[in-house]
Amino acid sequence: MKATRRRFLPLLSIALLGTATLWWGSDGFTAFTAEAARRQSVLAEPRPLPMVGLEDQDGRRFTLGDYAGRLLAIEFIYTQCNSICYSLGTTFRQLHDSVPTAALGRDLALLSISFDPQHDGPEQLREYGQRFGADGANWRIARPLAAAELPALLAAFGVVAIPDRLGGFEHNAAIHLVGRDNRLRQISDIDAAAPFVAAIREQL
Amino acid sequence: MKQPRRSGRHALGAGAAYLLLTLPPVRHWLEASMASHMLVQMPLLVALGMVAVRLLPAGRRRRLRNGFGGPLACLTAATFASAYWMLPRALDAAIGEPLAEFAKFVSLPLLVGLPLALAWESFGLIGRGFVWTNLISMQVFLGWLYVAAPLRVCNNYLVDDQLRVGWLLITLAGLLFAGWLGALFRGAPASRTEAPMYKTA
Structure with missing residues (x-):
């Protein structure tokens, strides 16, 4: 039980951190190219x-x-x-x-x-x-x-x-x-x- | 007794190669085309991270792997970090923004190459096969995307450069697949280090 948690927790936090990074890097999975990003950026701000x-x-x-x-x-x-x-x-x-x-x-x-x-x-x-x-x-x-x-x-x-x-x-x-x-x-x-x-x- | 000295020389070589890659003329030269940026510079940075792992003594490697949270956590970290650098806008940013360029030079060796090599040595044949097949299919997918995309995905690269990268990715995937298959049929594991069929510890 303890061993599972020891393995599972880092895995979960890495997956969460990774997803958050991708989310941040693609404006919430909406802008994958620099072109899409600049268009969204001027609309928002x-x-x-x-x-x-x-x-x-x-x-x-x-x-x-x-x-x-x-x-x-x-x-x-x-x-x-x-x-x-x-x-x-x-x-x-x-x-x-x-x-x-x-x-x-x-x-x-x-x-x-x-x-x-x-x-x-x-x-x-x-x-x-x-x-x-x-x-x-x-x-x-x-x-x-x-x-x-x-x-x-x-x-x-x-x-x-x-x-x-x-x-x-x-x-x-x-x-x-x-x-x-x-x-x-x-x-x-x-x-x-x-x-x-x-x-x-x-x-x- | 010869071992430490030799690995010391290798470490020096790896460090020198890394420094060479960071030199502005080399950087600009490799980043001038999408193909050399994606298929030479970035894989080299990953490879240097993997080399670094092989230079560490086994005990340090084990501690490092446990520090990450085990082989699966290592693989997950490498997957996410490499996925980030596959975003076309990350590639664009790495050319124009110093901070993104810095992040690339740090994260590709430390968050892709290093954990991948750490995970690799504790994976059995099945785990390694899983990594290979994913790597290969991802390359085919990305290559196909670049070939079929009706638009330029990177503002900093020409559209025919993108097309070339697409075909190169597909070719590379084919070669890797053939090599891997060949290794399987020869009965040897896909890497020189002995891989157990199932992990025992």
């Missing part, structure tokens, strides 16, 4: 964003703080991308077309940010915008002014872009919703424009 200096397709300088008071939809891109960014651009276009026209600009703006500022100058950004029908005002295409500030910006959003051996990047593409308080509030799949629009409409 909207994240403040760094006021990194940005430059748009016309060379105008601004920060995310300039959008305070409005909702802001953000996608991260690089203009040479022709695979996943194509769907991203199309999704953004859909987004642009499905919100009430009156709300555009006043209540909601769209922003595409390039994580390849070395290659993507205003000219490339402008060309990207034209390709997807961005108007350059309510939907701007931008890049960080200083490449050194890019890592902080990407880290705040949880975006990881890695070179793909073909001269391009692979990145966790998604659409990001920043609230009126300048906090990152929601991250959605690029093929989930409809629920994203619904979330925006709720907040208009």
Whole structure:
């Protein structure tokens, strides 16, 4: 009896501790990937964003703080991308077309940010915008002014872009919703424009 | 009388190998691809924990095993610790977060390799077979998951890297299975140390 307890108790505590660790490490068995984790994390706790200096397709300088008071939809891109960014651009276009026209600009703006500022100058950004029908005002295409500030910006959003051996990047593409308080509030799949629009409409 | 000196040299070798793995250039090199991260660096860390056990005298090993709570508790600890490092987000975290990287370098030898080796030597053929079959089926499952997953599970690795790891895992499982089967048919236990059919003590 005593021997059984001596064997059983450590086993039980290890199993409990192990389960607790896995529970903790997967947010209660709901997020097994870093991508799922960042999406849940911003839903539970909207994240403040760094006021990194940005430059748009016309060379105008601004920060995310300039959008305070409005909702802001953000996608991260690089203009040479022709695979996943194509769907991203199309999704953004859909987004642009499905919100009430009156709300555009006043209540909601769209922003595409390039994580390849070395290659993507205003000219490339402008060309990207034209390709997807961005108007350059309510939907701007931008890049960080200083490449050194890019890592902080990407880290705040949880975006990881890695070179793909073909001269391009692979990145966790998604659409990001920043609230009126300048906090990152929601991250959605690029093929989930409809629920994203619904979330925006709720907040208009 | 020669034994302690030789194990001392082995301990030195194991320590040197561990230090080598922690060096930033080596670390970055092995973590640059998902395949070398998961199938070289992490198994090496586990293996170093197992080597450490073999360098201990039998009495110390027994005390350590009892400290864990017996062979089954050892196996449970190793199972949970390795399951944690199979979470794709743990792999991602180990690259970007120093604390997670530290946890990986400590837990893989101490909470996977060490208890596994402690449990292993007191398991009979059936216990060892149980561990082998679970290891192999888990590899096939994980490999299949990586091959069939419609999305990238790690933000830090390319999707074709993930595909390669999937096939490597399946191949590795096949090889392990063949090796294990071969050992069974030769009538030798799957390890060089003699394993009793049933545990007597």
